[in-house]
Amino acid sequence: MPDTTGNYTGPPPVARSPITTVAAGRGDGALTLTDESSYGKLLVRAAATGPMATALGTRFGRTSRDAGDEALVVGSGPGEWLLLADVAELPKLTEWLEQQAEADPDLVSIVDATHGRAMMRLTGHAAADVLAKLCAVDLSDTFVPDGGAFRSSVTKLVTDVVRDDAGGASTGDRPSYLLHCERSSGQYLWEAVADAGLEYGLTTTAAPT
Amino acid sequence: MSRLARQSGEVIDRSQPLSFSWNGKPCTAYAGDTIASALAAAGVRVMSRSFKYHRPRGILTASFLDPGCVLQVDDEPNVRAGHRLVTGGIQVSSQNTWPSLKYDLKAINQLAGRFLSAGFYYKTFIKPQRLWPAYERVLQRFVNAGEISPGTSAEGYDKRYAHPDVLVAGGGPAGLAAAIAAAEDGAQVLLVEEEHQLGGHLRWGSQDDLDLLAELRDRVAQLDTIEVMTDATVLGRYDDNWISVVQRSVPGNGLGPKERLVKARAKALVVAAGLIERPYVFQGSDLPGVMLSTAVRRLVNLYAVRPGTRAVVLTANAEGDAVVGDLRRAGVDVVHVEDARRGGDVLRASGRGQVRQVDLANGKTVQCDLFVTATGWTAPTSLLNMAGDQPTYDPTAARFVPNVNALSDGVFATGGLCGDGTAEQLVEHGSATGRAAAREARAFTLAFADVPTRPDDARTLPQPGDPVDVPALEPARHREMFVSQTHGFVDFSEDVTTKDIKQAVAEGYDSVELAKRYTTATMGTVQGKLELMNTIAAHARATGKSIADTGTTTWRPPYAPVSLGALAGRIFEPVRHSPMQEWHDRHNGQPMVAGAWIRPDHYGDAQAEARNVRENVGVIDVTPIGKLDLRGPDVPKLLEQLYVNKWQRLDVGRVRYGVMCADDGVVLDDGVTGRLAEDHYLMSTTSSGAGGVWEWVENWLQTEHPEWRVHVTPVTTTYASMNVAGPKSRQLLERLVDGVDLSTDAFPYMHVRTGTVAGVPDCVLWRIGFTGELSYELHVPAGYGLHVWEQLFAHGKDLGIRPFGMEAQRVLRLEKGHFIVGQDTDGLTKAFTAGIDWAIKLDKPDFAGLPELRWQAAAGEYPMLVAVQTEEPSVVPTEASQLVDGNRIVGRITSSRMSPTLNRSVCLAQVESRLAEPGTRLTVLLPDGNRIPARVHTHHAHVDPEGERQRA
DSSP: OOOOOSSOOSOOOOOOOSOOOOOOOOSOSSEEEEEOTTSEEEEEEOOTTSHHHHHHTOOTTBEESOSSSSOEEEEEETTEEEEEEOGGGHHHHHHHHHHHHHTOSSOOEEEEOGGGEEEEEEEETTHHHHHTTTBOSOOSTTTSOTTBEEEEEETTEEEEEEEOGGGGGGGTTSOEEEEEEEGGGHHHHHHHHHHHTGGGTOEEEOOOO | OEEOSOOTTOOOEEEEEEEEEETTEEEEEEETOBHHHHHHHTTOOOOEEOTTTOOEEOOSSSSTTOTTOEEEETTEEEEETTTSBOOTTOEEEOSSOSBOSSSBGGGGGGTTGGGSOTTHHHHHSSSOGGGHHHHHHHHHTTOOSOOOOTTOOOOSEEEEEEOOSEEEEOOSHHHHHHHHHHHHTTOOEEEEOSSSSSOGGGGGSOHHHHHHHHHHHHHHHHOTTEEEEOSEEEEEEEGGGEEEEEESSOOSSSOSOSEEEEEEEOSEEEEOOOOEEOOOBOBTTTSTTEEEHHHHHHHHHTTOEEOOSEEEEEESSHHHHHHHHHHHHTTOEEEEEEEGGGTOOEEEEEOSSSOOEEEETTSOEEEOSEEEEEOOEEOOOHHHHHTTOOOEEETTTTEEEOOGGGOOTTEEEOGGGTOOOOHHHHHHHHHHHHHHHHHHHHHHHHTTTTOTTSOTTOOOOOOOOSOOOOOOOOOOOOOOOSBOSSOOEEETTTTEEHHHHHHHHHTTOOSHHHHHHHHOTTOSTTTTTTTHHHHHHHHHHHHTOOHHHHOOOOOOSOSSOOOHHHHHOSOOOOOBOOTTHHHHHHTTOEEEEETTEEEEEESSOHHHHHHHHHHSOEEEEOTTSEEEEEESTTHHHHHHHHBSSOOSOOOTTBEEEEEEEOTTSBEEEEEEEEEEETTEEEEEEOTTTHHHHHHHHHHIIIIIOTTSOOEEEEOTTTEEEEEEESTTHHHHHTTTEESOOOSTTTSOTTBEEEEEETTEEEEEEEOOOSSSSSEEEEEEEGGGHHHHHHHHHHHOGGGTOEEOOHHHHHHHHHHHTOOOTTTTOOTTOBTTTTTOTTTOOTTSSOOTTHHHHHHHHHHOOOOEEEEEEESSTTOOOOTTOEEEETTEEEEEEEEEEEETTTTEEEEEEEEOGGGOSTTOEEEEEOTTSOEEEEEEOSSSOSSOTTOTTTTO
16 A cells, blocks of 8 residues: 655655546446456466465366455466456455465465556447457357456457456346456557447446545 | 330339439439439440540440449449449540540541551550650550549448358359259358349349249248358359458448458369350451340340341350340341351441441341341359460350369359250259258368357357259350450450461460560450450461360459459558557657557657756656566576576566577667565566567477576556656655655665556556656556556646656756667677677577677677767768768667757767777768768767766
C-alpha cells in the first residue's frame, strides 16, 4: 500500500488504469465492456501437477474459484496460473500462496502483475459475436464453456481470454469474458473491442474508482 | 418493358417507391428492385457498352452474373446491377462511354474488329519497347472499369470468424433442406446464399414451388441453430474446410459494416450451388433483348417486369417451356417457339441497338423484340474442384458433373449440381446430405473432446450416429448446345468470339488453359460462370477433340469478385503506450514510432534537453526497456549461458552489464541485470529486443536445460520506468525517496536498491547510466507511474528539471560512446567487433556464441567499432556514410550527432581493424559525393572517458 511518511511530502499516490479514454456508452446495457484493470493479479508458476497445482484447484485451460476468498484462479498456461482478486485481498492471498509453496518440492514463483496487465470484461448475449470479429478461436459452448481459458491473438495482440459467466452475474446467464493483456496495449485493445461492439449496441463502462 | 400487376412471387415492395438517377436522368423503383430490374421496368434496354468493341449490351441473366449490367453507382465502379438493390438517391451511370451510352464514339472499335482479335495487345504493343509508356496512356483510356475517387472512404469493411458444424453454400431447395436437416440433427449451420432471398429457382416457380419455399423458409426461421447469410457468396474452400465468405450487405441497425469477410472453419461443407444457365453462341447473341430464360423468369416473377412485347423462344428444356407460360401470362406475344429437342436451332439475331429479328436454322425469319434461349446448364463445381474433385463431362447431360461419391472428407454436394429432379426430389436429396454432413461434423468434433478448455467432468459429446443413405440424383438428358453454326461471342465480359478461339488454336494454343490466357476468355468480370462450357466447346471444335478430352480450365478462389476493402477487413495495428503518455501529449512530446511503442522523440529542442542533463537534471520515460523477472536457484547458470561475461559472483544489491550473443557469435542484445534477493533477479533488455530475449531465455530453459530451476516472467510494463539523469539527480531524488540511502558510498554506481518513491513502495532503483551522467533508473509499479513522474517535476522545478526524449538520449549516449544494438551493430557484428573485449570471457566453460567468438579472436582481422571525429567539427556525417580508401569501402559511420557538450560532431563507426588505432586518419564519403577527413578518437567515449560523472 502507498506510504506517505518520510522525505516525500507531496500528494498521496493514485493508481491509474491503463485504459485512460473510455468513450461514452451508447447501448442499452445488454452488452457491456467494463474496465477491470484495477483487479489484483498474481502470476504463479509451479509444477503442473504438484501440491501447488492441487491447492489452486484447476489446471491449464480452466478456472476455479476454490482458492482463497473471492479469487478467480485461471489456468493460464501449463504450470502457470493467474489469480485475480480484489487488490485489498492480495496480501492475504500472497501469504496463502507462500504457505502452499513451502509444501511444494518444486520451484514455485509468485509475481505480482497487478500493474503489468490491463483487464476488461465483455458481457452479453452478443459477446461471442463481438469476439468472433477479433479472435479466430471457436468460442462455442462445446469448446469454450463457462470456466474455459486460453491465450490467443485478439486484435493481433496476445490476450488471455477467460470465460467467466459467474463474474458477470449481475447480468444474468449471458456469456461473460475477461480479456487480459499486457498493460501498454490495454487502451488499444479496449478501443478495438469497443469499436467491434458498436453494431451490437455495446455499452462501455469506466473502471470503478 | 413495363411493370406488371402483382405477381405471386414478387419481391418488390410497392408501398415503398424509391428514386434514383440513371445517367443523370430521374428514375423510379420499388424497394426490392435491383438496379437492372428498375431500369428494365423504366424501359431501358441498353445498359452498358462492351469491353472491347463497345457494343450495346443489356440484360442477359438479370442476376449477379449479368455481364451487360456492370455499372457505376455513386463512387463505386463495377457494381453488379443485376444484383444490387436500389436504394434511394443513388446515382447510377454506365461505365467508359463517351460522349454517351447511346452514342459511344469508342464503338468505332467494331470497325477495326478484325484487327483486335486474340493476342492483339501482345502483337501490337511489343515493339518498340520505348513507346510502351505512350501505348499505356492510350490503352488506359479504353479500360472499361469505371472510376473511383481518391477520396473514397476505406471505412465500413469488416471481418469475422465463424465455426459452424455445417456450412451450406447455396440456399435453393436442396440447400435449404440440407440446412434444416443438419440443424434438426443437432448441428450449428451457416447457410450462405448469393441472392437476396432464399429459395433458388423455387422463387420463380409454380404455386406449388412457392408453397414449398414458404414451408422451407418457415422451418429455417424456426431453427435458431441456422445462421442465414443472404447477399453473401462463398469465395473459396481451402484445406481442412477453411472457407471464405463475403457478406455484401450486413443486416443491422446501420452501425454495422458495408461488407464483411467471414473466415469460416466448417466441420462439414455442403455445396448446393445449383446450376447456372448458359448462353448459346450465335451471331448477335449479345444484342439487347436476347435473354436467358431464367432472366425472363426473374424479371416477370420477382420484379413484375414485362421484358418485351413480341418474343421468340428457343427451348431445349423445361425451363424454356416454363418461360413461354410466364411470357404469355405477362401479356407478351410469343410469336414463335423453336424447340431444340426436335432439332430446332437459331442462326443469328439482328437489329440496330437491340434485337429486331431472329433467323432460324430452318431458314425462317421472325420479327421480335425479345429472343429467349434455354439451351442448357453449367454446374458451378468450383468449390468441389477446390476441394480436390475433378468433375467429369457427361455428354448425355451436356455438363460436367461432380464425383459425389468420392469427395474429400467433410465435403458434400447436393441439388442441381449433382443431378436433376423435381423440387421434392431435390429436397429429399438435400435432407439426406444435410444429415450426413451433420454426422460427419459430430465425428470431427469428437476428435477434439479433450481440449483443455473443457472441464474434466464435461458431458460426453454426442456420437456421430448411423450412416445416412443419400438417394441418387442423376442429371437429366439434355441436348449438347454450345455453339451454333454461326460465329458469336463466347465471352461477353471480354468480347471474345469463337473466331478468336479458332485463331488461338491455329496459332498453336491447343491447350484450353493456354487458349484461355491468350484470348482472355473466361477471365472477365463473370470469371467463366457463363462462358466456360462454350469456351471449351469452341476450343474442342477447333481442335477436333471431344469436350471430355479438352477438359476444363482450373477453378480457383475467389469464386466471385470481392472488393479489396472486404479482403482487408478490419485492420489491427497494436500500439503500446507508457503510463506517462498523456503527460507527454500535454507537454509537446513529439511521438515517434519504435516498434509498437509510441515514444516521445523530443519535446521541442533535443539539443537543449541533452545540455540540461549535463548541467541540471533531466528525466526520460524508458518504460519500453525490456524487463524480465528471474527467480530460482539456477539463475546464475542461466546468466552464465546467456551473457558473454561472468555472473556467478553477483552479490545481492549489485547490477552488472552484459552482452548476449546468438549461437553465431553475433551480438543479440545487451542490458543490465540486478540481483534483488538471493534467488531473485531483474534483467533489462533493449526495448526492441524484449520479446526476442524472452523467447531466447525460454528456449534455453525449456529445451536446452529443463533441469535448471528458473522461472522467467516478462514484467516490462509491470513497471513504469524513468531515468533521472544529471548532476542534480541525487538532490532531486532525496526529496522523493524513502527507505534508500542515496549517498555515493551507500548506493554506488552499478548497484540496485528497492524503496519507496513519492509514496509508492516496491520501486526498484538502479544506479546505472546510459547517458554517462549521475543517474538513477526508477522502476515504479506502473499504475503509479504518472504520479511519480509528475512528482519528479513538481519537486524538481528549482533544480532545472526538464524531460528529455529519445533523440537527446541518443546524443548523450553517443557522447559517452555507448553503442546501440542494431544501430551500431548489425546482423554480422560479432561481439569482438562491438569493442567489448573486456567483457568477453573465453575461459568460461560455455555461453551462447562461445565457439564462434573463439574463432573470431583467433582469426583476428575483423571490423572494429571505434569513435570517430571529423576534422571539421561542424560537419555531421549522415549515418551509414561510407568510410573509403580511394574507391574501396573500409567502413561506415554507424551513429553521428552534433554534441551539445563538445559543440562538435561525434560519431561511432565500424572500420577495418587496421584502421582502428586511435589517431588513424579516415575519409568519409558523404551522400553528396564530397569527401571529408576524420580521425579515430582515442576512446569510445567523447565525453568523460574516465566515467567520473556517472560515478559521482
